Amino acid sequence: MEFDEILTGLYSEQGRQNPYPWYAALHEHGPIGAIPRRSEHSSVVAVAAGYDVVDRVLRDPQWYKQSPPGWQEQEILRTFNSSMMFVNPPDHTRMRAVFARTFTPRRLGALEPVIERVVDQRLAAMAEAGAGGAEVDFVADFAYPVPALVMAQFIGLPEADLAWYRQRVDWIDEFMDVAGKTPQRLALANQAADELRGYYRDLIADRRRRPGEDLISGLVEALDAGGMELTDSELISNLIVLFNASFVTTVYMFSNGLPLLLEHPDVVAALPGDDALAQGCVDEVLRMESPVHFLARAAPADTELAGVPVGRDENVLLLIAGANRDPSRFPEPDRFDPRRAGPPSLAFGIGLHFCLGSAVSKLEGRLALPRLFQRFPGLAVTRTPDYSGSLFLRGIDKLFVTTGAR
Ligand code: HEM
Numbered sequence: 001m002e003f004d005e006i007l008t009g010l011y012s013e014q015g016r017q018n019p020y021p022w023y024a025a026l027h028e029h030g031p032i033g034a035i036p037r038r039s040e041h042s043s044v045v046a047v048a049a050g051y052d053v054v055d056r057v058l059r060d061p062q063w064y065k066q067s068p069p070g071w072q073e074q075e076i077l078r079t080f081n082s083s084m085m086f087v088n089p090p091d092h093t094r095m096r097a098v099f100a101r102t103f104t105p106r107r108l109g110a111l112e113p114v115i116e117r118v119v120d121q122r123l124a125a126m127a128e129a130g131a132g133g134a135e136v137d138f139v140a141d142f143a144y145p146v147p148a149l150v151m152a153q154f155i156g157l158p159e160a161d162l163a164w165y166r167q168r169v170d171w172i173d174e175f176m177d178v179a180g181k182t183p184q185r186l187a188l189a190n191q192a193a194d195e196l197r198g199y200y201r202d203l204i205a206d207r208r209r210r211p212g213e214d215l216i217s218g219l220v221e222a223l224d225a226g227g228m229e230l231t232d233s234e235l236i237s238n239l240i241v242l243f244n245a246s247f248v249t250t251v252y253m254f255s256n257g258l259p260l261l262l263e264h265p266d267v268v269a270a271l272p273g274d275d276a277l278a279q280g281c282v283d284e285v286l287r288m289e290s291p292v293h294f295l296a297r298a299a300p301a302d303t304e305l306a307g308v309p310v311g312r313d314e315n316v317l318l319l320i321a322g323a324n325r326d327p328s329r330f331p332e333p334d335r336f337d338p339r340r341a342g343p344p345s346l347a348f349g350i351g352l353h354f355c356l357g358s359a360v361s362k363l364e365g366r367l368a369l370p371r372l373f374q375r376f377p378g379l380a381v382t383r384t385p386d387y388s389g390s391l392f393l394r395g396i397d398k399l400f401v402t403t404g405a406r
Helices: 003-011 013-017 020-029 051-059 075-080 091-102 105-129 138-143 145-155 159-176 183-209 215-224 232-262 265-270 275-288 358-375
Strands: 032-034 044-048 294-298 303-305 308-310 315-319 400-402
Touching: 003 013, 003 020, 003 032, 032 308, 044 051, 044 308, 051 294, 051 303, 051 315, 075 183, 075 232, 091 215, 091 232, 105 138, 105 145, 105 358, 138 145, 138 232, 145 159, 145 215, 145 232, 145 358, 159 183, 159 232, 183 215, 183 232, 215 232, 232 265, 232 275, 232 358, 265 275, 275 358
Parallel strands: 044 315
Antiparallel strands: 032 044, 294 315, 303 308
């Protein structure tokens, strides 16, 4: 199949529902291909799904993140461009250092009992909703509230604000998809950024007056003590991006993972009590059903990637979810194997921008999955799930199950 045809298939509605056959076709084609018909609206000149190419570009600190033209005019893009996820060194190094100092093992350790409590509460709610064999939406009852409540506690957001907050997260995520750059979506994303900035301004002022144990209090305290450079405006941008980055990704880790795990009853049965297996399942779910499908980087100079020329300041789309199924790195890539050896998956990225919160999500998965199957050994999916329709954040938004509990 021609490269052009594969890309058309991948971007189609059907491709967004199930991109994996298209990734397999890309791997047969080669590790990277040049986009045949370049759009005047995009500086993306090539698409890579080969593990080695994607890994090499992400690890190379010279390849950089490019801001879209006119970003100064839009609140959402000003917010992005003053946060670590969207900037390059030296600003990236400065901002990330502040957050890395507050993401301490102690704070992560303190999260364990919080996760266990939240998970047990949600399992009790699921048991109640699913009593007598009633269908339950696993996303609404478990996959969504667990990360939301855990992150709210971690960052220091009042639980009562989460429903309001969720709508703003959705507006921003819809804008970030490849198909998201419409005037309506831009307007909603700008509104979300504007409202969230006001929200965090008030929250930060509150924590300055009444500090707690949460991340915002820790950050404010560290900044006010001096020695770290971050303005209040940058702090707000980073908090907005941090919560956005933490949230739907982890929801999809659970919702995409469940059908995959249930196809392997032997694994599910062995999960309670086997911590190493639980960790392996989390890694394998994230490899096979990555919530984030692509990243992009711009070339620092005219160069070549596996024979494909890329000019200075031109972008390459890096299909991390495709790279995670590269048969040259993951033999039988479509086979679920929680004991798989081999290179790390790129689900959390790699290099300078490697996910700051990977340990948080992995801990949530490792603690939650054994508890889930211990409580509901007869859990079953009742309907074929629909995926989000976005390739940037691909995941299941509704997943009907029966708990199997009597
Ligand atoms: C399964 C869940 C998650 C997935 C799949 C995921 C994925 C990613 C990926 C692919 C990147 C790299 C972006 C790039 O290179 O452009 C990233 C960065 C980031 N993630 Fe996550 N993430 C998850 C959970 C979290 C959580 C729980 C947090 C916060 C507690 C978080 C915070 C961040 C931040 C702040 C960055 C930007 C780091 C930087 O630019 O230096 N993520 N994440």
